[in-house]
Structure formats: C-alpha cells, structure tokens
Amino acid sequence: MVSSAGDNVCETLSEPLSQVMTLLGKRWTGVVWSTLMQGPVYFSDLKRGIPGINDRILNERLVELVDLGLATRTVIDGRPIRVRYELTGRGAAIRPALDELTRWAQEHLQPPAR
Amino acid sequence: MVSSAGDNVCETLSEPLSQVMTLLGKRWTGVVWSTLMQGPVYFSDLKRGIPGINDRILNERLVELVDLGLATRTVIDGRPIRVRYELTGRGAAIRPALDELTRWAQEHLQPPAR
DNA sequence: TGGGTTACTTAGAAAAAGTAAGTGGGGTCG
DNA sequence: CGACCCCACTTACTTTTTCTAAGTAACCCA
Numbered sequence: 380m381v382s383s384a385g386d387n388v389c390e391t392l393s394e395p396l397s398q399v400m401t402l403l404g405k406r407w408t409g410v411v412w413s414t415l416m417q418g419p420v421y422f423s424d425l426k427r428g429i430p431g432i433n434d435r436i437l438n439e440r441l442v443e444l445v446d447l448g449l450a451t452r453t454v455i456d457g458r459p460i461r462v463r464y465e466l467t468g469r470g471a472a473i474r475p476a477l478d479e480l481t482r483w484a485q486e487h488l489q490p491p492a493r
Numbered sequence: 494m495v496s497s498a499g500d501n502v503c504e505t506l507s508e509p510l511s512q513v514m515t516l517l518g519k520r521w522t523g524v525v526w527s528t529l530m531q532g533p534v535y536f537s538d539l540k541r542g543i544p545g546i547n548d549r550i551l552n553e554r555l556v557e558l559v560d561l562g563l564a565t566r567t568v569i570d571g572r573p574i575r576v577r578y579e580l581t582g583r584g585a586a587i588r589p590a591l592d593e594l595t596r597w598a599q600e601h602l603q604p605p606a607r
Numbered sequence: 608t609g610g611g612t613t614a615c616t617t618a619g620a621a622a623a624a625g626t627a628a629g630t631g632g633g634g635t636c637g
Numbered sequence: 638c639g640a641c642c643c644c645a646c647t648t649a650c651t652t653t654t655t656c657t658a659a660g661t662a663a664c665c666c667a
Contacts, residue, residue, distance in 0.1 A: 389534045389542035392527050395598030396591060400523030402602075406623090406655065409514030413506050420503045422614055428503035433656060438615060459613035459664050469601045476593035477510060483590055484509030487583045520624065520654090536645060547625060552646060573633055573644040612665070623654065634643070 402447075407432055411440045412470065413477055415450060419465035444470065516561075521546055525554045526584065527591055529564060533579035558584065 392400075403409045407429075414420070414429055426437055441464055444450040449470030455461040506514075517523045521543075528534070528543055540551055555578055558564040563584030569575045 389528060389538040390531060391542050391544065392524060393595060394604065395602060396527055396595045397524060398602050399594045399598040400517070400527055403514070403517045403523055404520045406518045409517055410506060410511060413510055413514055414503060417504060423612085424503040426614095428505050430505065433658095434615070435617090435657085436655065439655095454614095457613095461612095462614060472601055473594070473597045476590055476597055479590035479593050480513045480587070481507060481510045483587045484513040487586060488509060488512050490508065537643085540645095547627095548646070549626085549648090550624060553624095568645095571644095573642095575643095576645060608667100610666080613663080615661085617658100617660070619657085619659105621654100621656070623652100625652065626650085627648100628650100629648070630646085632644080634641100636641080637639095 405440070405443075407436050407440050408443070411437065412444060412449070412466075412473070415444075415464060415466045416471065416474060416477060419453075419463050421455075422462045422464065425464065519554070519557075521550050521554050522557070525551065526558065526563070526580075526587070529558075529578060529580045530585065530588060530591060533567075533577050535569075536576045536578065539578065 391397075410429060410432070411425070414425060420428070422437070422441070425441075426432065426434060429437070441450065441452070444466075445452050445464075449467055451465050451467060453463045453465070455463055505511075524543055524546070525539070528539060534542070536551070536555070539555075540546065540548065543551070555564065555566070558580075559566050559578075563581055565579050565581060567577045567579070569577055
C-alpha cells in the first residue's frame with residue numbers, strides 16, 4: 380500500500396518486526412527472555428525472580444524459547460536435580476533492543492503506583 | 494538478589510523493562526504500536542493493513558495506547574466519518590527499540606514458511 | 608512420619624482473544 | 638424502494654490462553 384496525496388493509507392508492517400512483535404505478544408515471553416539476559420539461571424531461581432509468574436507458563440515459555448533456538452536447557456544431576464536455562468547467541472543478540480526498551484521506559488513510563 | 498559464588502541466583506528484572514515487556518505482552522499491542530510509527534492512520538486503514546487483527550481487539554488496543562498517552566485519536570467529520578490515530582511524542586520515542594528489534598529479527602528469525 | 612527441595616504435569620477456572628453479527632450514521636445504484 | 642457500500646465501533650458468544658491449585662516422582666532431613 381502506497382500513501383497517496385493527503386491519504387493516511389497504511390503499509391503492512393515489515394515481516395521481521397511483525398514476527399518479533401508476535402513473539403513478544405505472548406504474556407511473559409519478553410519478561411522471561413529479558414531475565415535470562417543476565418546469564419544462566421535455574422528454573423527455581425527464575426520462578427522466584429519473576430514476580431507473578433506461575434510454574435506452568437514459565438515452563439511453557441522456556442520450552443518455546445528452547446524450541447526456537449533462543450535458549451538451552453541443561454539438567455544438573457544434583458540433589459535435588461536442577462535445570463538450568465541459558466540464552467544462546469541468537470537469544471542474547473537481542474540485548475541492544477532491550478537496552479533501548481529500557482531507555483524508553485525509564486523516560487516515558489511512570490513508576491507503578493506504590 | 495545477588496549472585497553468590499558459583500550460583501545462578503537471579504535478579505528481578507528492572508522495573509522499566511518489566512513494565513514495557515508487560516505492555517508488549519498483550520497480543521497485538523506491539524504490532525499496532527509499530528504500525529502507527531509510519532504516521533497518522535485511519536482506523537479502517539489500520540484494520541486493512543494489519544493481517545489477522547479483528548475490529549474488537551484493534552479498537553481495544555488503540556484505546557489503551559490513547560489512555561496511556563502514547564497515541565491520539567482524532568475524529569475526521571467527513572463522509573463517511575473517519576477516525577485517525579497518531580502516535581504522540583512519547584509513543585514515537587520507542588523507534589530506536591523498534592529498529593533494534595527489526596535488526597535482530599532480520600538476522601535471527603527465519604522467514605515464515607511459504 | 609512430617610516437613611523440605613526440585614521441575615515439571617494435571618485439572619479446572621478465569622481472562623483474553625477470536626468470530627460473527629449488529630448499530631447508527633452516512634452514501635450510491637438499479 | 639431495497640440492496641448494497643462505507644465508517645467506527647459494540648455486542649454476544651466461542652475458542653484459546655493464562656491463571657490457580659494441587660499433584661507427581663525423586664530426593665533430602667529431623
């Protein structure tokens with residue numbers, strides 16, 4: 380769609396941006412992905428470190444990230460058994476975007492009501 | 494939470510990033526926001542330009558963006574009446590993040606199956 | 608035994624998103 | 638006139654997603 384004189388006709392969003400926004404458009408994906416940015420984390424620590432998330436969705440989102448090749452899952456055979464998740468290079472490469480999102484939010488979103 | 498020697502204990506995500514990820518974590522918000530980036534658009538053109546979105550959710554997401562001060566809504570009293578949506582300065586300021594997301598997706602997401 | 612840990616899994620409820628049709632205001636055409 | 642079109646929502650209902658709560662199996666300890 381091309382913008383004609385004076386009209387506000389709208390172009391379809393670029394496929395890459397549309398795809399990543401669809402990815403982020405599932406509840407908790409962005410939060411989990413961003414949290415993994417700090418390095419390898421155990422499932423239980425992720426659960427404790429993300430306020431409001433439930434086991435079920437945490438597991439589901441982690442599986443999705445792993446299936447997309449954005450994270451790896453490593454079973455640590457200790458007592459008790461623990462599972463560690465870590466971003467792959469591809470998953471970690473989104474950092475510049477996260478930095479820009481953080482910058483935008485710091486400037487334009489207000490702190491939550493206390 | 495502080496990472497102790499050898500442990501993978503996890504820090505809570507920064508509040509700004511958590512907030513913007515929660516915003517983007519609603520289906521269609523990111524797609525609608527990104528689409529408005531190209532300039533003022535009529536509701537009907539938005540609907541035609543975003544494959545897969547329905548009136549109901551499009552309206553709801555636009556209302557949310559307006560309520561958050563990220564977009565404005567202007568009624569154009571023509572024949573037929575039309576409504577135009579446009580990002581505010583705050584809403585438009587997210588562009589650097591969108592550019593980074595696009596860059597990441599171009600490099601790390603594969604094109605959808607044909 | 609009861610309590611704790613772990614990473615899921617299951618069952619059902621609640622919320623969100625999707626689908627289809629409608630509303631009220633306008634218009635054109637046969 | 639009726640039938641169709643446009644517009645921006647709105648309504649009613651269905652389907653999907655997310656949430657809540659409890660459970661599982663494997664371990665540990667007092």
